[in-house]
Structures are given as structure tokens and as C-alpha cells.
Amino acid sequence: GQQLNQSPQSMFIQEGEDVSMNCTSSSIFNTWLWYKQDPGEGPVLLIALYKAGELTSNGRLTAQFGITRKDSFLNISASIPSDVGIYFCAGTFPYNQGGKLIFGQGTELSVKP
Amino acid sequence: DAGVIQSPRHEVTEMGQEVTLRCKPISGHNSLFWYRQTMMRGLELLIYFNNNVPIDDSGMPEDRFSAKMPNASFSTLKIQPSEPRDSAVYFCASSSLRDTSTWVGTEAFFGQGTRLTVV
Numbered sequence: 001g002q003q004l005n006q007s008p009q010s011m012f013i014q015e016g017e018d019v020s021m022n023c024t025s026s027s028i029f030n031t032w033l034w035y036k037q038d039p040g041e042g043p044v045l046l047i048a049l050y051k052a053g054e055l056t057s058n059g060r061l062t063a064q065f066g067i068t069r070k071d072s073f074l075n076i077s078a079s080i081p082s083d084v085g086i087y088f089c090a091g092t093f094p095y096n097q098g099g100k101l102i103f104g105q106g107t108e109l110s111v112k113p
Numbered sequence: 114d115a116g117v118i119q120s121p122r123h124e125v126t127e128m129g130q131e132v133t134l135r136c137k138p139i140s141g142h143n144s145l146f147w148y149r150q151t152m153m154r155g156l157e158l159l160i161y162f163n164n165n166v167p168i169d170d171s172g173m174p175e176d177r178f179s180a181k182m183p184n185a186s187f188s189t190l191k192i193q194p195s196e197p198r199d200s201a202v203y204f205c206a207s208s209s210l211r212d213t214s215t216w217v218g219t220e221a222f223f224g225q226g227t228r229l230t231v232v
Contacts, residue, residue: 033220042117042204042223043156088156090221092208098168099144101208101221103156 006089006104013079014112021087021107022073029091032065032072037086037106046087047074079111119205119224126231131193134227137186138207146221147180147190148204156204162188195231202226 006023013019023032031050035043047058049065049072056063062075072089089104118137126132138145146161160170165182173180177196182188192199208221 042225045220048220102158105155
């Protein structure tokens with residue numbers, strides 16, 4: 001079926017370290033999105049990617065849309081305690097195919113001060 | 114814009130009762146998604162609408178679940194009768210078409226969710 005495989009499932013890092021997580025799929029997506037979810041809240045969009053090969057930054061966050069359109073990664077540089085949370089990748093099918101948006105399983109990030 | 118608005122934020126109900134969750138998407142958005150989040154299954158897409166029309170409801174777990182979108186500014190997700198295993202956080206999200214020439218949609222924005230507990 002249509003699935004996004006996100007890894008790693010969890011990460012425990014020291015403050016100041018860089019973080020990398022990725023998503024892969026057997027399906028081709030039109031859009032890759034990265035979200036962060038804090039406890040008790042809905043997912044909040046961090047970065048949106050619209051073109052194969054696109055590399056986009058948002059502060060300490062950098063994400064890339066894989067050239068095959070089947071994968072994406074998110075890097076966080078110089079992590080800080082407020083980076084703690086669950087990060088989700090999401091892929092959107094082309095709108096003329098319904099625009100379905102599906103999510104990876106999430107990466108739980110813990111940052112030790 | 115106030116963002117996606119969901120109500121109620123919390124719902125506790127007894128098994129067998131009907132539950133109705135509500136969502137107001139961002140004005141101007143024409144796609145609306147309902148997700149269910151649990152520890153075991155993560156974020157599951159239940160159903161989504163484009164221009165108020167249900168496109169794919171294959172994620173709806175059982176006939177006890179139903180969703181409607183009577184107009185562009187309102188959607189409901191109903192569970193009747195509710196069961197303890199329906200306990201979860203239910204999210205609504207909305208998005209719109211970003212580029213009509215390439216059919217690229219915009220990012221989806223989420224509401225704060227409804228935490229449902231069925232006892």
C-alpha cells in the first residue's frame with residue numbers, strides 16, 4: 001500500500017549536535033512536507049518542498065526533496081532543548097490525483113542539555 | 114486567519130454513545146483531511162475532501178464512522194456507536210491548490226485536535 005518509511009524512530013542527542021532524519025517511499029510525491037508536533041498540540045509545518053532536487057532552509061533546519069521524488073531528508077543543525085518533539089514527514093500526491101496527504105511514523109527527538 | 118478550528122478540544126463519552134467532532138478549515142482552502150492519531154498507529158488518514166466532495170474514505174475504520182462536508186467552511190466526523198478502541202486524538206487539516214498549472218497543492222495546516230476518550 002501507500003506508505004512512508006521514516007527513520008530513525010527516535011534519537012537521543014546532546015545539545016549542540018546536528019540531527020538528520022529521512023523518509024522514503026515506493027510512491028512518487030508532488031510535495032514533501034516536514035512537521036513538528038509538541039505534546040498536546042497539532043503538527044506544525046516546518047518546511048515545504050515542491051520540486052525534485054529542491055533544497056530549502058528555515059533557520060537551523062534544512063530539507064531536501066529527493067531527485068527521484070520518492071524520498072526526503074531533514075537536518076537540524078546545532079540542536080537546542082526546544083527542538084525536542086516528534087518530527088513527521090508527509091507526502092502529497094498530485095492534486096489531480098486527489099491530493100492525498102500521508103504521513104511517516106515520526107521521529108521522536110530528545111535533546112540533553 | 115484563525116487557522117483550522119476544531120471542537121471540542123476534549124470529549125469523554127460512554128461506550129455506545131454518538132460522538133460528533135467538528136472542523137472549520139482555513140478560509141479559501143478547498144481540501145480537508147481527517148486524521149486519527151494513536152501511539153500504536155501514528156497519524157492515520159481517515160478521509161479527505163476536495164471542494165466538499167469526499168475523495169477517499171478508505172481509511173475510515175468501520176461503518177460506525179462517517180464524515181460530511183456540507184459546505185466549504187464546515188466538516189463533521191461522527192462515530193456512532195462509539196467504542197473504547199476509538200479513543201484517540203482526531204485532527205482536521207486543510208490545504209489548497211498552490212499551482213493550477215502543475216497541480217501542486219499547498220502545505221496542510223492542522224487544528225489543535227480533539228482528544229476523544231470512550232469509557
